[in-house]
Amino acid sequence: MARRKLLLCKGSHCRKVHARDPRVKEYLARLPVAVETVGCQKVCRPPVVGVEIDGAWQWFERMDSKKALRALRDLALDDRLEKPLRKRRNEKRAGKVR
Secondary structure, eight states: OOOOEEEEEOSHHHHHHHHHOTHHHHHHHHSSSEEEEEOOOSOOSSSOEEEEETTEEEEEOOOOSHHHHHHHHHHHHHOOOOHHHHHHEEGGGTTOOO
8 A cells, every 4th residue: 555645845934934843844754654845835824734635635734733733643544634634724725736
């Protein structure tokens, strides 16, 4: 079975957040997923993470809280989209990757 892929924004705003607080990168490194960095997604409420759900990319912003990271783990492992992620989903970027 192929590992699920997560896209992590490396735009200037997100890069500054990762430099200031590396928790997100460290947490994603512990998950059984392939993490790939991509250019700025023009969402700019960092940190921004993309996950493929039902064949379309979904982008989640403000992924720097414990609740959001736990919900992301549940999505990666069990395909459950919980409330902390539903609140952070960016509808404008859904299905798109820059």
